[in-house]
Amino acid sequence: MARNHSREILLSPPAFILLAVVILTIAAPWISPYDPNAQSLADRLQAPSLAHLLGTDALGRDTLSRVLHGGRFSLSVALITTLFSLLVGTALGLLSAVRGGWLDELFLRVNDLLLALPEIVIALLIIAVMGPGFSTMVLSVGVVAWTPTARLVRSMAAQALSTHHVEASKHVGASRWFILRHHVLPFVAGPVLAQAALRFGLLLVLLGSLSYLGIGVQPPQSDWGSMLAEAQPHAIRSPWGMIAPGAAIFLVSFCVTLLGNRITHVLGGQDVLATEAKAEIHD
């Protein structure tokens, strides 16, 4: 990616918003106005005020502080699973495209299976076995999360490998590594990066749904999803408790998707959502 491309991506509003969110969550221990776990049962379910900018929750804890701290958890789990799926997916996708044969066949079957089993069911199975928690969350989502990346990489790499120019390169004696490095990786990198951004957004929402169902992060830890679940019963009296974490998930997911879209856009590609769609059409 050329330099001005990176600039176009990094100097965009969604990138700024994301950066701000990341900085705020990282700095949460220092900047959040209250201890996120400090209860004040007398001050429960307060509306936003100067003392509590986003109000308080059912235990009188400061919603703003909890959103900031909860973000650390939400974002880091989503980030770890995204990175995991990026690495595993790229490696397996490349392997499958390059090696072909039975490996590819196996890959396709596993993919079919994982595609047929809804993510949330798989997560549920793993949680049933391992019990809820941070690592379970990462694992349960990670088990499936790599497949879209792998499918994308596989199909794009296969596409790259079947081009006339790769055949031409091969025929004048290019090594496997040369082809991978010059013809395949640059072709795959952009869309995969864009897709990773999209996946991050989708995973953030998915992970939130696990917490929301009560099978994700477990109290006293909390993330945006579990905050939503906790706040939902009080939604009529105190909608802020729901709106704040809901908006946080939405904002981050939205911005990161826009960022992904910007990547595909400067690469002259289609909408970032199409990377996911492309990944779905296989075989």
Next chain:
Amino acid sequence: APEKAADPEARVVVANFRAPVSNWALESDDAYVLSIAGCLETLAKYDQGTKTVEPMLATSWKQSSDTEWDFELRKNVEFQDGTIMDAKAVAASLNHVLKATAPARAVNPKTIKKVEALDADTVRVTTPGADPLLPYRMASVNAGVLSPAAYTGKGIDPMHHCTGPFAPVSEKAGQSLTLDRNENYWDGEVKLAGGEIRYITEGATRATQVQTVEADISMSIPATSLATLEADDKISVLKADSPRTSTLYLNNSRAPFDNPELRKAATMALDLPAMAASIYEGAAQPATGPFAPSEPWANPDLAVPQVNLVEAKKLVEASGYKQEKPLEIIAITERAEFAGVGAIIQEQFKQIGLQANVVTKSYGAAEPDVLAGKYDMILSQRNRMIDIADPIGFLQSDYTCEGGYNLSHYCNEDYDKLVGQALVEKDETKRHDLYRKAGDILAEDAANVWLVNEQAIDAVGAKVQGYVQDPLTRYVLTKDLAKTS
């Protein structure tokens, strides 16, 4: 304003917290759904108002020996399919439950030896030992009576097979049971044309349903929705002491809580009124001890434990307990509010120098360790009067040395002796006296920290008339329930 007249064509929709899962097996909790629906009836009935067991399908009963009880059946009661309810049908129904692989808690071979028809109108129930509580057992929903035709090869078919004021006519799997008025009800005219029991396991959804008038009655409203519903003047919210107490179980069998001083300190550290007011939204009362104050066997002298951090700290020091690693509070996921309760306890324990972590687990995952005594604390809640309106089962299984469900691994011979006496005590007042003494021992020993007595909360729409709340969640659709148009 004068009450509006009831509409004879009206139907009432009840949002129930429980969905039938066992194909209507009467030994399972599905029996409660049939009972709520006004379909299933029992020989006797525990009346919440008079606190006595009263006739229902049986008009009277007598104890013909220590272990034999004869129930005189009501005459001319017909099942909804038109067949006559006779002793044979009743005995068959009860024997069905007794033969179940996983028998009911109140009605099982350990409590009832056999049931037989003496003549057309008399049923004899034989118990293995003297059991003054047998009429209570016969009032439990598991002892319900269905027409012989209900027992089919593929399990139980309740459609038109009950004796109650309402006959089930159709079911939408996993969603609802629809009922029509039983025109031939033995106890007189049924005011409603019919009703529907909707299975809605999400508490918040039940609360919403009564607000949106999709349901007329929503049962077991979660505390979190209480304030909203109470603010709605078209809805009346009914509360009653339920026999459930949220309890912080302490493992009495291993350090540190094998030390009664430390258990007492734990009790003193917790601000129960604040907990009841916050997490429970005032829908629960701070507990005074193992029983709710409204129960006849509760000790009226017991008060809510006062927070006394100074004293508590002293006790902790006196106990000589040196904390090496944080204690663990298991909060079971089945009850959403325990996460918050755990958080509060964690905070308040901190103030007396006890570090604790909250871990959440499904009850199933926690149970093996808890039963094996490998835990520190678990937050759970317990129904003292499961199926029968008497706490003896609870006192026996939960706190005697050999108790089958003694989560806290509590063991006190004096206590065991009292429970043993109560088991065979025929006189109710004396029995209640024994219960109270047993309860006092538990409180004295601070076996657990009883946090709050929960309340049964039902929300009822403005059009409903004649609804009488049953804290034991057995009766909802009754012949007297009515609705204005």
Next chain:
Amino acid sequence: MTRELEFIDLSVSSGDQRLLSEARGALRAGELVAVVGRSGSGKTLLTKAIIGLLPQQLRVEGKILLDGQRLDQLDEKAMDSVRGRRISMLFQQPKRVMNPLLTIRAHLLEALGAHGWGKARQHEDRVLSLLEEVGLSPAKQIAGKRPDQLSGGMAQRAMLAIALAADPEFILADEPTSSLDSILKSEVLQLLRRKQQERGVGVLFVTHDIASIQHIADRVVVVSDGQIVDQCPTALIFSKDRHSKTRELVEASLPPLRTLRATDSACLLEAVDAGKNYTRRAKGSAALNPTSLRLHGGQVLGVVGRSGSGKSTFARLLAGLEQPTTGRIIHAHHNGEATRVQVIAQEPYSSFDPRLTIRTSMSAAVHRLPAIQAGERMAQAMAQVGLPEQLLDRRPGQCSGGQLQRLAIARALLTEPQVLICDESTSALDSVAQRHILDLLLDLREQMGLSLVVISHDMDVIRYVSDDVAVFYEGELVEHRPLDDFLADPEHQHSKDLVAALDITAAVPSAS
């Protein structure tokens, strides 16, 4: 009054850039006017501008008159009734311009303005007669087919039927024959000419290949760099004193001036009963039946045959890109090294990775050498194909098709091949560029003793370069002889057809 389609001072620009400037000309009914010019000269723009279908970002100025009526001032709705009814179009790739989801019948009905519910039946007769008119029979069966079920020639005929459907007065034909092989090309050209004369239609025939239209066009218009630089009756086009651009085009279509025959030398490559069957089943026709053939040093072998006759398959076997399912390919050994074979592909634009600089793509051939040495080799190869070294730092999008094809040859040269296989390597280029590449190839043979295998469906190309001709027909090598013998006395029926087609499109002697 004869009907007339006239364009006056027609300009097309994109931003500040003039793509077509102040073109002027007229087309009368019953006349066939050829528009010739090199690739990118603006021929397609001209036709699209006339029919009013240029993309919106292009600006059109000037007048277009149809029988004195200003087409450029008509609104879209009025224009819709001119298009197809009075002026229709023929395109280069018939399959690509037909909707793959619809049958030929549906296309025809559309052109008849009869694509509503229930109208199909009424017009069935008209559909069938149109198809028969263009020589497609059984018409009924063909009407029900979809474009991909037709062969190239059939599709082009169907296209013509569609264009004729509404009985237009003018047809704008944009290179309708340049994707066809020689035999089909001559068939379609004759058909077009016949229909044009029967119906008295005016045809504007766009092509880059003068040779193909010299017998049918009444007039020729020469376009170069967006300008009409010359126009005259066809017969006068070959005169020496025409515009230099005209000369360039004419020369590119001239018959061979050379009759050099390479002296026989050692056999480099030999196919022994080499055959290929892509399907695993024993039954079913093989892509290539067992074929035996020898290739000598310095020899130029021309390979012709229809589409799908197995030419490329044979080339891939020779090049070792595919393993034969029967027989084998024997590489001669010279100083312990086997004969090196390289292939130049058809599409210049797809043989280089569009994201990489030419240098990076080229380095595939020499990436095992030290950087300096690799650079030297590349410079040398560039010199051999007559290209400046700066081109190496461009990307494929910044090069013309002819340049890219040279670059592809340069890349092949980096591996120091003895045999170069050119599979339709010039058919995507205009006639001038094509001639330049062929000359380059012949030069390389001259200088380096390269053997060439030139695969083409264009007999002109074969005749221009080959020493020997190999004719493939339905997966079979049906004839393999020296060029002169072949031209004088073709044996196989298909060969005869090829040679006959050559006569029809053959260029007249340059002195005229």
Next chain:
Amino acid sequence: MSPLATMVRRVLGLGASVLLSSFVVFLVPFVSPGDPVRSLLRARMDIGAADEATVQAYAEQFGLHDPMLVQFGRWLGRFATGDMGISHISGTPVADQVLPAIGVTLSLAGSALLVAIVASILLGVASATRAGQWPDRLITSITHALIAIPEYALAPLLVLLFAVRFSLLPSAGFDSPASLVLPVFILALRPISFFTVAVRSGVCQALDSEHVLAARARGLSSTQALVRHVVPHGLLPLWTMVGVWFAGLLGGSVIVEVIFAIPGMGRLIFDSIVDADIPVAQGGVVVVVACAVVVTGIVDLVHKISDPNVRIGVRHG
């Protein structure tokens, strides 16, 4: 590859997928903490300890203490004869629970996809025909926003708004068309975005294609060309996506089913895993996987038949 070989491979793949997924589900109680038999009993009766004898008797009834492979073999044997087994909680045939649930989910997912298809065609065509202009940019922003919405936050808010506040729609249940509105809307959001993007790019591509130009040259108006030539092509990429999404929604609508108290497949699987009712979970997962594989297979086939680009295949050489 010949169609027959593809079919055979697909069927084998289906079998393998079904077997593998059912085995994975089957393993859950063996490797997870807690006693599955007690879980089952708890689902029948409220929290409390069943005594050991009851546990034994109950396990005996369903053969739950047999070695793992014996149990799985038994399940397989039954399954081979088309019998999905008996629920360990209700004691009734699993099919009696799974079939109604799949019916519910099919109609839920089907309606959601129908809504998504219609919406995305409108949005996709609208945005493609105005590519680069404000309607296009607006629609693109919407599609990006839709996928970022956490449905578990939106659903309760919509219930508050439409059911509680304005009493326009039911808050839960699955009995009237009105009760479908909110869940279908929420389920449709994400497919709408993905489909819209697919339709948009398909239509854009078709708009650029030569056959549309040729159609105009044949005298078709731009609207006619759009309807007859552009849109049908723009929709081609949609159908495979519909298949994949359909498969995904079959078991993947847990959140919506929980929030709206809909007795669908996602919920059934969710509950049965939580309660350790493995035959039901197995039955559910098997049906979901089978449906998904069959649906994607059919869509693939239809795609291969209907899309000429795929049908012709890429020419080699």
